[in-house]
Amino acid sequence: MITLKQLRYFAAVARQRHFGRAAAECHVSQPALSLQIQELESFLGTQLVERRRNAVALTEAGRDIAERAGRILMEAQDLVDHARHRPSVLTGRLELGVIPSIAPYLLPATLPRLQENYPGLDIGLRETQTATLLGDLVDGRLDVALLSLPVERPGLESLHLFDDAFILVLPSAPGGDEAALTPEAVLSGESLLLLEEGHCLRDQALSFCGATSLGSRRQYGASSLSTIMQMVANGFGATLLPAMALPIELRPDMPVRLFRFAAPEPSRSIGLVWRKSSARKSDFHALARILAEIGNALAEPREGSAPIEPEALRMPSPQRRAS
Amino acid sequence: MITLKQLRYFAAVARQRHFGRAAAECHVSQPALSLQIQELESFLGTQLVERRRNAVALTEAGRDIAERAGRILMEAQDLVDHARHRPSVLTGRLELGVIPSIAPYLLPATLPRLQENYPGLDIGLRETQTATLLGDLVDGRLDVALLSLPVERPGLESLHLFDDAFILVLPSAPGGDEAALTPEAVLSGESLLLLEEGHCLRDQALSFCGATSLGSRRQYGASSLSTIMQMVANGFGATLLPAMALPIELRPDMPVRLFRFAAPEPSRSIGLVWRKSSARKSDFHALARILAEIGNALAEPREGSAPIEPEALRMPSPQRRAS
DNA sequence: TAAAAATACTCCATAGGTATTTTAT
DNA sequence: ATAAAATACCTATGGAGTATTTTTA
Numbered sequence: 253m254i255t256l257k258q259l260r261y262f263a264a265v266a267r268q269r270h271f272g273r274a275a276a277e278c279h280v281s282q283p284a285l286s287l288q289i290q291e292l293e294s295f296l297g298t299q300l301v302e303r304r305r306n307a308v309a310l311t312e313a314g315r316d317i318a319e320r321a322g323r324i325l326m327e328a329q330d331l332v333d334h335a336r337h338r339p340s341v342l343t344g345r346l347e348l349g350v351i352p353s354i355a356p357y358l359l360p361a362t363l364p365r366l367q368e369n370y371p372g373l374d375i376g377l378r379e380t381q382t383a384t385l386l387g388d389l390v391d392g393r394l395d396v397a398l399l400s401l402p403v404e405r406p407g408l409e410s411l412h413l414f415d416d417a418f419i420l421v422l423p424s425a426p427g428g429d430e431a432a433l434t435p436e437a438v439l440s441g442e443s444l445l446l447l448e449e450g451h452c453l454r455d456q457a458l459s460f461c462g463a464t465s466l467g468s469r470r471q472y473g474a475s476s477l478s479t480i481m482q483m484v485a486n487g488f489g490a491t492l493l494p495a496m497a498l499p500i501e502l503r504p505d506m507p508v509r510l511f512r513f514a515a516p517e518p519s520r521s522i523g524l525v526w527r528k529s530s531a532r533k534s535d536f537h538a539l540a541r542i543l544a545e546i547g548n549a550l551a552e553p554r555e556g557s558a559p560i561e562p563e564a565l566r567m568p569s570p571q572r573r574a575s
Numbered sequence: 576m577i578t579l580k581q582l583r584y585f586a587a588v589a590r591q592r593h594f595g596r597a598a599a600e601c602h603v604s605q606p607a608l609s610l611q612i613q614e615l616e617s618f619l620g621t622q623l624v625e626r627r628r629n630a631v632a633l634t635e636a637g638r639d640i641a642e643r644a645g646r647i648l649m650e651a652q653d654l655v656d657h658a659r660h661r662p663s664v665l666t667g668r669l670e671l672g673v674i675p676s677i678a679p680y681l682l683p684a685t686l687p688r689l690q691e692n693y694p695g696l697d698i699g700l701r702e703t704q705t706a707t708l709l710g711d712l713v714d715g716r717l718d719v720a721l722l723s724l725p726v727e728r729p730g731l732e733s734l735h736l737f738d739d740a741f742i743l744v745l746p747s748a749p750g751g752d753e754a755a756l757t758p759e760a761v762l763s764g765e766s767l768l769l770l771e772e773g774h775c776l777r778d779q780a781l782s783f784c785g786a787t788s789l790g791s792r793r794q795y796g797a798s799s800l801s802t803i804m805q806m807v808a809n810g811f812g813a814t815l816l817p818a819m820a821l822p823i824e825l826r827p828d829m830p831v832r833l834f835r836f837a838a839p840e841p842s843r844s845i846g847l848v849w850r851k852s853s854a855r856k857s858d859f860h861a862l863a864r865i866l867a868e869i870g871n872a873l874a875e876p877r878e879g880s881a882p883i884e885p886e887a888l889r890m891p892s893p894q895r896r897a898s
Numbered sequence: 899t900a901a902a903a904a905t906a907c908t909c910c911a912t913a914g915g916t917a918t919t920t921t922a923t
Numbered sequence: 924a925t926a927a928a929a930t931a932c933c934t935a936t937g938g939a940g941t942a943t944t945t946t947t948a
Contacts, residue, residue, distance in 0.1 A: 296658035
C-alpha cells in the first residue's frame with residue numbers, strides 16, 4: 253500500500269523537478285528519496301517521472317498523481333491542524349443532565365455565565381430524575397449530570413461541588429399561633445409536604461426525619477417545589493426546602509417561617525457525575541468551578557442575600573444522611 | 576508525522592467501535608493497532624476514542640478526525656485506482672511532430688485510424704523541419720517525431736518504419752521529344768527542382784546526384800512538393816519525388832513521366848524519434864505499427880494503387896546515402 | 899471473574915545513511 | 924568528465940507478533 257511519505261517525497265520531486273533538491277527539501281538523502289519514488293512507481297505500476305539529464309519531467313500519469321498527492325497531503329495537514337488547534341476546554345456540544353430540584357435554581361445564573369466564558373460551548377439540557385440521568389450517562393446520551401451525591405455506580409465518577417442546606421419551612425399561623433405546627437411535630441414526620449416519588453429530595457427529607465412508612469402523606473406528593481411552597485403558605489403542612497431554592501421560591505410576603513438547623517446542619521451534596529472513561533474531564537472541572545461558585549452563593553446566603561433570614565432551630569439536627 | 580496506516584487503523588476503530596474487531600479487520604494484532612492509535616492520539620495531542628467496557632466511543636475530536644481520515648483514505652484509494660487503471664497505451668495527450676514532406680501524405684490516412692483505434696488519444700500536431708522537431712523533442716515540447724532517418728543526437732532514439740523510394744519525375748515534352756530532359760541529364764544535377772533550404776528532402780536529393788555546389792539552382796527552391804510538381808508539369812525541370820507523395824501529387828492527366836530506379840533503389844528511411852528517457856515507448860511502438868502499415872501501402876504501391884505505373888530507369892541507381 | 903485494552907519483550911522488515919556504480923551527455 | 928540517479932551495503936528504527944498485565948464492570 254502507498255504511504256504518505258511516498259506522496260510527500262513525490263510531491264517534492266514534482267515541485268523541484270530534481271531528485272537531489274527534492275531530497276534536500278525532505279531532509280533525507282537522495283537514495284532514500286529515490287527508493288521511495290521507485291517503490292511508489294512500482295506499486296502504482298506506472299512510471300511517474302521521466303529521468304533526464306539535468307532534470308526530471310513528470311509523465312502524464314505523474315502529473316495526475318502529483319495533483320492528487322498534493323490534495324491528499326493538504327488534507328492530512330488540515331487534519332493535524334484541526335486536531336491540534338481544537339480548543340481544548342468546554343467547546344462543542346455538551347449534553348448536560350440536571351435533576352428538577354436543582355435546574356430551576358442553579359441554571360438561570362449558570363447558563364449565561366457559561367455562554368459568556370465559553371462562547372464555543374453548545375449545551376444540550378435534559379432535566380429529569382437521578383435514575384434516568386444515570387442511565388443516560390452510562391449509555392452515552394449524556395456527557396455529565398448535575399445532581400445530588402452520592403452516586404455509586406460502576407463506570408461513573410463524581411465530583412462534589414458544594415453543600416446545599418435544608419431549610420425547614422412552616423406556615424406562619426395568623427395571630428402568632430405557632431402551636432399548631434411546631435418544628436418538632438414536623439420532624440416527627442407529621443404534615444411534611446414532599447415531592448412525588450422518584451425525586452431524590454423526597455428520600456433525603458424522609459431520611460432526615462427517620463420516617464420509614466409514608467402512610468397518608470403520599471397524597472401530598474407534588475411535582476415541584478413551587479407547588480409545595482404554595483401549599484405550605486396556605487397551611488397544608490411544612491416542608492424541607494433546599495437553601496438554593498429559597499431566593500426563587502420564597503415570594504415576598506409569603507406567610508411562612510424559616511428555620512435553619514443547628515450544626516451539623518442537614519444538607520444535600522450537589523455534584524457532577526460523568527463516565528470514568530470520558531475524555532472531557534478537564535471540561536467537567538471547568539464546569540464544576542463555575543457551578544460551585546454560583547452554587548455556594550445561592551446555598552449559603554449571607555446577610556441580605558436572602559429575603560428573609562431564617563431563625564435558628566433550637567433542637568438538635570437530625571442525623572445527616574443525605575450528603 | 577501521521578501515516579496512512581494510522582488513519583486506516585483509526586478508521587477501522589471508528590467503524591467497529593472495538594479495538595479487537597478493528598485489528599481483525601486490518602489483519603493485525605490488537606496491540607499493533609492499539610499502539611498506532613495511541614501514537615496518532617499522541618501526535619495529534621487529542622484523545623480520539625473513549626475506551627469503555629464493551630465498546631469504544633469516539634470523542635468529538637474523534638468524530639471529526641474519523642471523517643477526515645475517511646476522506647483521505649478514499650482519495651488515496653482513488654489515486655491508486657487511477658494510476659493502475661490508467662489505460663496504458665496511446666491515451667491522453669501526445670505531441671507529435673512531422674516533417675512537411677511526410678505530413679500531407681501519411682497523416683490523412685493515419686489520423687482517422689488512430690482516432691478509431693485509440694479513442695482516448697489526443698494528438699497535438701506540429702509540422703516543421705527536422706532541426707526544429709529535434710530541438711522541440713529534447714526540450715520536451717514534443718513527445719515523438721515522424722521524420723526521415725537517420726537521426727543521431729544524444730538523448731534520442733529512433734525506430735525505422737519503412738522505406739520511401741524516390742521516383743524520378745520528368746516533364747513529358749509535347750510530341751514525344753524526350754531528348755531535352757533525359758534522366759541522365761537530371762541526375763547530373765542540371766534542372767533539378769528542389770524544396771527550399773532546410774528540408775531534408777533537398778539534401779537527400781542532392782546527395783543522390785553527387786552535387787556539391789547548388790549554384791543557379793537555388794532559385795528553384797520551393798516550399799512544397801505540390802509547387803514543384805506543377806513546375807515539372809510545366810517543363811521547368813525534373814524532380815525526385817518520394818513515392819508516398821505520388822498518390823496525392825500526381826494529378827490526373829499531369830504531363831509527366833515517372834521513372835523508378837533499378838535496385839538498389841534510392842529511398843529515404845521514414846522513422847519515429849523520441850527521447851531515450853521517455854516513459855511512453857510502448858505508445859510509440861503502437862503508433863509505429865500503424866504508421867508502418869499505412870506507409871508501406873503508400874510508399875510501395877502495387878498494381879493499380881498508383882495512377883501511373885512508372886517506367887524502370889535503365890541507368891544504375893546513384894549511391895544510396897539517405898536511408 | 900471476564901472482557902478488553904495496555905504493556906513488555908522480541909524479532910524482523912524497512913527506511914535511511916554512506917559509499918560507489920551506472921548512465922547519459 | 925561531469926552531473927544525476929541508481930545500486931550496494933550496513934545500521935537503526937519502528938512496526939508487528941506473542942505473552943502478560945492492568946483495568947473495569
